[in-house]
Amino acid sequence: MVSRVIPVDPFDLVIFGGTGDLARRKILPALYRRFRDGQMPDEARIIGAARADLDAGGYRTEIRAAFDEFLHEDERDDRMEAFLERLDYLPIDAMGDGGWPDLKEKMRDGAIQAFYFSVGPSLFGALAERLHSHGIARDDARIVVEKPFGRDLASAKELNATLAEHFDETQIYRIDHYLGKETVQNLMAVRFGNVLFEPLWNAQYVDHVQITVAEEVSVEGRGAYYDKSGAMRDMVQNHLMQLLCLTAMEPPSKFDPDAVRDEKLKVIRALDPVDPGDIVRGQYDGALGASYLDHAEDPASRTESYIAMKLHISNWRWKGTPFYLRTGKRLKARKSEIVVTFKETPHSIFDADAGSRANVLSIRLQPDEGMDLRVTIKEPGPGGMRLVDVPLDMTFAEALGPDAAHVPDAYERLIMDVIRGNQTLFMRGDEVEAAWAWTDPIIDGWQSRGDRPVTYDAGSSGPEEALMLLHRDGRRWRELS
Numbered sequence: 376m377v378s379r380v381i382p383v384d385p386f387d388l389v390i391f392g393g394t395g396d397l398a399r400r401k402i403l404p405a406l407y408r409r410f411r412d413g414q415m416p417d418e419a420r421i422i423g424a425a426r427a428d429l430d431a432g433g434y435r436t437e438i439r440a441a442f443d444e445f446l447h448e449d450e451r452d453d454r455m456e457a458f459l460e461r462l463d464y465l466p467i468d469a470m471g472d473g474g475w476p477d478l479k480e481k482m483r484d485g486a487i488q489a490f491y492f493s494v495g496p497s498l499f500g501a502l503a504e505r506l507h508s509h510g511i512a513r514d515d516a517r518i519v520v521e522k523p524f525g526r527d528l529a530s531a532k533e534l535n536a537t538l539a540e541h542f543d544e545t546q547i548y549r550i551d552h553y554l555g556k557e558t559v560q561n562l563m564a565v566r567f568g569n570v571l572f573e574p575l576w577n578a579q580y581v582d583h584v585q586i587t588v589a590e591e592v593s594v595e596g597r598g599a600y601y602d603k604s605g606a607m608r609d610m611v612q613n614h615l616m617q618l619l620c621l622t623a624m625e626p627p628s629k630f631d632p633d634a635v636r637d638e639k640l641k642v643i644r645a646l647d648p649v650d651p652g653d654i655v656r657g658q659y660d661g662a663l664g665a666s667y668l669d670h671a672e673d674p675a676s677r678t679e680s681y682i683a684m685k686l687h688i689s690n691w692r693w694k695g696t697p698f699y700l701r702t703g704k705r706l707k708a709r710k711s712e713i714v715v716t717f718k719e720t721p722h723s724i725f726d727a728d729a730g731s732r733a734n735v736l737s738i739r740l741q742p743d744e745g746m747d748l749r750v751t752i753k754e755p756g757p758g759g760m761r762l763v764d765v766p767l768d769m770t771f772a773e774a775l776g777p778d779a780a781h782v783p784d785a786y787e788r789l790i791m792d793v794i795r796g797n798q799t800l801f802m803r804g805d806e807v808e809a810a811w812a813w814t815d816p817i818i819d820g821w822q823s824r825g826d827r828p829v830t831y832d833a834g835s836s837g838p839e840e841a842l843m844l845l846h847r848d849g850r851r852w853r854e855l856s
């Protein structure tokens with residue numbers, strides 16, 4: 376099966392922060408891959424903007440060097456130069472007034488307008504304001520904003536209000552790149568495109584759900600920055616919360632941005648406050664070199680590099696089914712997955728020693744995106760009725776052909792969705808605020824009680840206390856490796 380590439384309409388995409396790490400490592404490589412696949416029309420134009428005093432030629436040289444670093448060797452073919460030719464650049468200070476008239480001059484009437492704010496959030500207001508005061512942004516322009524979207528409810532509200540002064544909610548694309556992952560969308564296809572799963576997708580049949588985002592990397596090099604947020608703000612409030620919402624939400628009436636986001640919002644609002652005893656926070660020790668405290672450059676830091684928690688959703692579908700979330704740095708493996716463990720059969724007709732197992736659906740986000748469903752079958756052979764678990768592997772390459780082996784990076788899909796004007800995979804302002812409203816009291820509680828994270832061995836599966844969190848419920852975390 377050959378995947379269809381449908382070209383998008385001509386666009387002018389301005390990347391503020393066009394020389395930064397995100398632009399060099401993610402945004403521009405993603406755009407190049409879409410160009411290479413024929414999705415970008417000839418009239419598409421990309422304009423980098425930052426304070427650096429470059430011209431278009433100098434910018435192309437910078438991005439060529441970035442591509443040498445961040446693209447695979449076999450991607451760097453003759454099409455790379457053709458792509459670089461499309462890049463333009465303007466020196467613009469978000470806080471100043473120089474360069475804006477030149478930008479206005481470059482924008483074309485017939486092309487879709489998109490402005491990617493790949494700069495720190497403190498500049499969002501200045502950019503939004505100047506795009507209007509200089510008469511650049513049209514009413515149908517789109518802006519893309521990156522995380523972190525606030526650090527608590529108050530700052531998220533302020534940011535939303537600032538953007539709302541100049542842009543309508545339908546123009547604002549808040550990126551959470553986890554939502555652009557192929558498997559995350561497949562979760563919706565599997566749930567809502569089949570009759571098989573949805574009748575079982577509730578507390579009556581699901582024993583528990585585990586959502587894991589484990590990283591091997593430490594915070595070395597950005598410890599002082601990371602220490603101001605920690606795992607709760609950096610990962611749980613956004614990425615894990617989004618995965619939880621997609622797993623737990625009711626079927627939307629249609630696959631439409633507001634219908635999907637309304638259902639996600641209801642999940643966040645149905646979350647119970649978390650008992651402090653159901654949360655484990657950790658910091659990695661120095662088993663593999665420097666510890667978290669060394670990297671954070673603050674020997675007294677109480678910020679967590681690991682968090683595990685048990686959540687309950689108070690609605691008809693999920694009352695009684697726990698959702699276990701965990702995420703951390705410097706763990707034994709890099710692995711992100713959503714795992715739905717179903718209940719065991721109510722009665723086994725087989726001998727006790729035949730074994731009885733629960734069906735498990737795992738949705739892998741990384742490293743190798745795919746799904747598998749473990750089902751119980753008879754162990755082959757003449758040795759009587761013994762049961763064994765086998766995976767029904769839904770790694771799509773075999774069924775869908777070699778094209779399915781190339782899974783587009785989340786940024787490729789999300790940027791094309793911006794150009795198409797489809798907000799389904801972007802967070803709405805009220806969703807972000809609801810997630811902070813749930814997160815804030817937890818963080819405030821740690822601060823008022825003066826809670827300290829426990830330590831865990833760098834390169835391990837996390838703190839012992841996190842193992843106990845499940846153990847006391849008679850359950851176990853999935854292996855990380």
Ligand code: NAP
Nearest residue numbers: 392393394395396397425426427468469493494495521522
């Ligand atoms: P970065 O490497 O520090 O780049 C910042 C960019 O902003 C540079 O191009 C910089 O160029 C430009 N800039 C700074 N001040 C400016 C001003 N006053 N006017 C115009 N341009 C200005 O940061 P980054 O890692 O690319 O991150 C950008 C945003 O994405 C941040 O909000 C970050 O939190 C978010 N984000 C990043 C990642 C990632 O993997 N890097 C992941 C998720 C979210 P000049 O200094 O030349 O102006």
